[in-house]
Amino acid sequence: MCSIIMGMAIPMRPTKDVFHNFGKKDGKMRLASPTCGRRPTCSLKLSGTVDQLPSTRRSGNYRPTLWDFDDIQSLNSVYAEEKYSIKACELVVQLKKVLQGESNWVRQLELIHDLQTLGISYHFDHEINQILNSIYLEQKYLETEERDLYSTALAFRLLRQHGLRVSQDVFDCLKNEEGELEAVLGDNTKGVLQLYEASFLLTEGEMSLEQARVFSTNFLQKKLDDDEIMDEHLSWLVRRSLELPLHWSVQRPNARWFIDACANRSDVDPILLELAKLDFNIVQAAYQQELKEVSRWWKESKLAETLPFARDRVVENYLWNVGLLFQPQYGYPRIMTTKLFILITVIDDIFDVYGTLEETQLFNDAILRWDVEAIGHLPKYMQICYMALDNFINEMAYHVLIEQGVLIVQDLRKSWADLCTAYAKEAEWYHTGYTPTLEEYIDVAWISISAHTILSYVFFLISNPIEEEAAHNLRNYHPIIRYSAMVLRLADDLGTSPYELQRGDVPKAVECYMNETGASVEEAREHVKCMLRETWMKTNEESFKECPIFSKDFMRSAADLGRHAQYMYQHGDGHGISNPQMEERIRTLIFQPIPLL
Structure with a gap:
């Protein structure tokens, strides 16, 4: 985190009361509100408040979707044909021989x-x-x-x-007698770029890597500013990495850019490039079919007609899952989590934009109870939304019960109850004009960003078998869940807070700190960026655990959720207003295949 001293942003460790213990109290996990063990009730007394409610509702002023239903349904890629998959398999076999036959370990890494x-x-x-295990065990890199x-x-x-803990000391040989990186390294742009990328895999306390990050950032930026990088391809790589380093980037959404960039390189294996283009188009064809199914579900639900105030963002919601679950075998999980993202977006707009304070408290109470009696007290638009959510939860729980014999309906309901309780607290802050401290805000906001709900669904969709120990840690918000949520929250706040404040919303992390x-504003944004870097350090540390609770696929998905947030909000609000x-x-x-010739 950062401390602002005499008008300067000074990098420091986060104070325990603001960041290290977010979501905790007395060393224990603190949820936004208890959701089990007793019948929850509204924290707001509703009697006598109706006359104080605004006579007009807020509007997010969201523009209509850019992606027409008929256009989506007309998608039909030729790369869904079997002959292209057969060709791709042949290229994979050829490249495996190249990879296994390469004797030079540096070339293998490249x-x-x-x-x-x-x-x-x-x-x-x-x-x-x-290959990586061999290089690590034989210490070829030394x-x-x-x-x-x-x-x-x-x-x-x-x-x-890869989860192999190489010591930061490998860079000591590059330092001078004062323990600083040699300035002459700045003449090696290709090497400094790799040093910059490597520095983002640091963990807490690794000051050599933090020093490397600052050193490499300054040198690369100066070379760009002075137009000193003669190699055009290398210049592109440097510029892109300074915007978002590889370790913070989602693999699949960035593939298109790298394929286009590599097309201009003379040293790229033509088989490698051909497979990349063909694979991209084949997977894209699968994405289009999944998007068509979700689009039909959205239209048939009539939620867009019933709740016209909410964001109609089917394609943007699908895009999240291309980053989160990009592998082709995750077609059904992508469809289900896209529906999840859509419902989260709609319910977020109910609490953030359209619902009155009384209505949001009633809706939260209904979600906490999950009974028919509570539904009857809701206005019609909320009843429809509640039923859509309840049906979706039951559909998901039924699928998992049939496939794995595990009953998860209570887990899914709890994740939604915690989310809506956090939404309700933020709605209360807005309607009462209360500005929380940064600590108060983070305590609620890491839940209200919905990462715990998203990752609960991802866990049950991709885990086979579903291990009870892992499920228990999921319910109790294992650190990897909280770190993913924090990256998502901070990236969202950096990208969307100016617009949301203009619309009328709870102050975000930047404004709370100010x-x-x-x-x-500049100091506060730098402070939030420091919080973001600190969270990534903790995420990196989790990847080195010898006895992981979760599978590698789930751990990667948890990190990729944060990565995709940085991708979506890199240039502002890429989700809500695009x-x-x-x-x-x-x-x-999603829509345009890559020409193969």
Whole structure:
């Protein structure tokens, strides 16, 4: 975190009361409100409040969806044909031989890097595991005859990304007698770029890596500013990495950009590039069919007609799942979690925009009770929303019960109850004009961002078998859940708070910090960015646990949820109001195949 001293943003560790213990009280997990053990009641006394409610409702002024239902239903890619899948399989076999036949460990790492950035590494998981484990066990990255800044940083990043804890001391040989990185390293742009990328896999207390991050950031930015990078491709990579480093980026949504960038490289294996393009189009064809199914569900639900105030964002909600669950085998999970994102968006708009204070308290009470009696007290538009949510929960629970024999309906209901209780608290703050402290805000906001609900669904959809220990940790909000939620929350706040305040909403992290400390907007935003970096350090630490509670796929999905938030909110609100950058990303990722010739 940061402390603002004499008008300057100074990087510091987060204070325990603001960040390290978010969601806790007396060292224990604190939820927004208890949801079990007794019948919850509204915290607001409703009698006598009706006359005080505003006579007109707020509006988010959301523009209509850009993606027409008929256009979505007309999607029909030729790459769904079997002949393209057969061709892709042949290319995978050829590349596996190349990868396994390569004897130079640095070249092996470069191939793995290319496979990842091009979005096709999932075809080579077994081979990549073998290569990285071999390099780590044999400590090839310490061989002095081949070791330099570039290879050391590349190995460090890929091995740590794989969950192998390489010491930060590998960079000590690059420092001078004063313990600082040699300035001459700045002449090696390719190596410094890899050092910059590697530095984002640091954990708490690794000051050498923090030093490397600052050093490499300054050198790369100066080279861009002075137009000193002659290699156009390298210049593109530097500019993109400074915007969002690889470790904070989602693999599949970025693949299109890297495929286009690699098309101009003379040193790229043509088989690699051909597979990347073909695989992208084949997976895109599957995405289009899934999007068509979700779009039909949304239209048949009539929620867009019944709740016209809510954001109609089917495509944007689907896009989240391309980052969260990009592998082709997760078709059904993507469909279900897209429906989940849609319902979260609608209910968020009820609490944030349309609902009166009395109505939001009634809706929250109904969600806490989950009984027919509570539904009768709701206005009609809320009754319809409640029933849509209840049906969706039951559909999901039925699927898991049939497939795995595990009853999860109470888990799903609890996640929604916690979410709506957090929504209700924020609605109360807005309607009463209360500005929370940053600590108060974070205590509620890491729940209201909905990550715990999203990851609950993801866990039950992709875990097979569903282990009770993992499910228990999920219910009790394991740190990986909270860290994912914090990255999502902070990225959202950085991207959306100016618009949401203009519309009328609870102050976000930036504004809470400004109100509490008197900091400027720039200082407060830097403070939130420091919080974001601290959260990633904790997330990185979780990946090194020797006895993980959750599967690797789930751990990756939890981290990818935060990554995708940084992707969605990189240029403002890419979810609610969209922007030209996000519109172009959606077109190229979902609608437009890559020409193969």
